[in-house]
Amino acid sequence: MQRVLDLAVSTVLLAGLYATMAYGLGLIYGVLRLVNLAHAGVIMAGAYLGWLLHLELGLDPYLSIPLVVAASFALGVVVYLALVRHLPRGTAGGPSSLLLLFGVWLVLRNAAYLLFTGNDQVIRTGYSIRSLALLGGFVSLNRLAVFAVAVVVPVGLHLLLQRTFVGRAIRAVAQNADSCTLVGVDVQRVYAFTFGLGTALAGLAGLLSATLFSFNPSFGASELLKSFVVVVLGGLGSILGTGLAALVLAAVEVFAILVLPSYLTGAVGFVMLVAVLVLRPGGLFGQRVLA
Amino acid sequence: MPLLRVEGLTRRFGGLTAVDAVDLEVASGEILGVIGPNGAGKTTLFALIAGSLAPTSGRVWLEGELVSGLPAHRVVRAGIARTHQIVRPFQNLTVLENVHVAALAGARRKGGAPVALAEELVHTTGLSERARDYPSALTLAHRKRLELARALATSPRLLLLDEVIAGLNPAEAQQLAALIREIRARLGISIVMIEHVMPAVMSLSDRIAVLDHGKKIAEGAPAAIARDPAVIEAYLGTGAAAGAGAPP
């Protein structure tokens, strides 16, 4: 019983991280109709940035959140304005956008490799190995902190989308970009902002992951896939749905560790991806726009 | 047995019922006109019959065979072809290639060589001059003919024409109308046509069905439909039925 409780706690904590990762991908898809393959690269970049700040400046990862988020946001905006914006109309779903963003991912990967070598890194702080007694078991302090951040994210996102002008603009553009131009909304600005917001969330997720897992320049691929699983499963535009989907994915993973031999657990995410995509043919995308 | 039988065909999108329990029959060799105000569900009806959309309920039979629920490409093989309201030619293929692709299905249905079938249809629809052009180089009138040629290339028993005449000038419209008559006469294909251009649909159709808000509100000979109060009301609003006369 205690074991189950431990697993449940693990699941919830992991789900928080997955949800944070997924929001970034989902936001960009929901508004720009782009599948951002560079999501993986930005997650990796966020991890490295946090690690670098920690290494060089001794900055605690949780304190560096604003910096990493800002930098990731800036990166996204730049990528959008310099590259994505120039994609021809109507190619959003086609290979062009995929390949373009894939190119960005490759560049990011290579940059990290050049700067930091291919060795595995991780962010270790004083409290990395400390745990807290919770519900009869011990929970890593770090995981709790990650979860705390992960809970704040959807709340913040919800407030942004519902209560601010920018948020309304985003939702409007997601529903009907053409009409927005007619009423004077600068659609390109909204796109750039949204893209940046998506990458900001990815960078944040990367930073958080860096405190939990080791990473190298190739980091991000399976995170990309898991984000995709969560977005497809959770339905677009539903912050709650994303959270639930993240729980499902995390639950499957955590319990798979129990059942499967260790070397296969890595494939769980992939299998779930294929299963989710195949069982929901055509994707859920387009069913709901940002509400 | 009627060529096409539609029974209780319904399609809902969330809260909206686009097509509401429509019953239709089309006899072999008949031209049935389908009219109705914008948003009445006419194109959705076509999509349901052609298999592009799955019905929420109801069924469609072609020559006694159930075709509702089949995917679009199977429906084509069964013998129903459609054109689109906004033409959708394959931009990366020439006119002849466009028709050729469709003729692959047509030749499977009727036998013969796809190439020959395609060439013949390009000729019949008056596109021989443009056979090697790309759709982007064609006028709208020619693109509509291409759409038609492509549909015909599948050797259908039933052809669904979605506003093929709209957008053409009177001369082009005349030519296309003549072509449609020829299709029925020479190829023996039955036709259901959605049209807003009243003179055309009135003169071409043997019978007319009227849709409004997804429901069929009237059906009969063109002359009778023109005088039907329910039809007039659907188009012009309540009170307009008081003055009997031809619809706009």
Place this chain on the structure above:
Amino acid sequence: MRPGIAVVVPSWASPRAAAGFLVALAALAGAPALTDVYTHNLLTLTYLSVSGALAWNWMGGFAGQVSFGHAAFFGLGGFVAARLLLAGTVPAWAAWLAGGLAAAVVALSAHPVLRLRGPYFSIATIGVGEAARVLFTYWEGFTGGASGLSLPVAPELKLQLYWWALALLGVAVAGSYTIRRSTLGLKLLAIKSDVEAAADVGVSSAFQQDVTLVLSAGMIGLTGGLYASYFSYIEPNDMLGFDRSISFVLMAVIGGLGTILGPLLGAVVFVLVRQYLLASYPQLYLGLYGALLIAIILFEPLGLTGLLLRLARRFGYRDRPDLAPGASAVKPAPAAAERR
């Protein structure tokens, strides 16, 4: 199957061009008499890369379904062939064919994934590719695990591989043209243009893509088999790795997605660049390709082939007014920055 009408192909694919190609093949076949071992082997590797890129292009370029997981088929073919070669029961060519066949058969089971469109398909292939790699890495009985398999390859075979690889290249090129000019090619083009309109004229995108994948997988599996013999050592992380999958994408796209010359050019460039870059700047090449990819998407969607075409047009070469053969899945960017 062959349409007698003008499925317009540029003049360099006419009977004259075919003859020219055969002459080139013959010349290449005779080349080893004039070259040293290093060049000989480099050429062999190039031929294999070209075949792989062309095979990938059948799915990515002709069918417009970009796969990031083709290494799975490559590796499957390679390991099946390697196992058979190790058992020593069949001649090399039979082992390679078996590899190709195995890959083609497995491709049949990929039908559910093929029903996915565009980006969903591509992302799913990342998952499939990685799952396959994990599976192969730990299936020690079959693949030797992370240590892989060592093949005792007779030295003559390595030399002969040159001609086998050249023959494979010939098959890949011929196959590409056959598909392109056949009714399958026509249907694929229609599907790429408008999958729903294609269905409305009786073309089942799922079925056509199934067929294309089986061909593509089989061809790349076959290539994997020869590759195994060439290197006489293979291991799962290399054969089925993401980088391997990426290499096929890069070769085809940089050369010219959807064209036939494209994967050929792209593979040649890829192999050459890799050889020389690997010496001086070992880890730069992925980033370089990433940047190239970006440039291609934005400026010249048909990659190197597109650049060549532009050059050729300057000299009066008259091509289709539309895009080049196999109307690239990638559309060119308009002159002004357009709203997406």
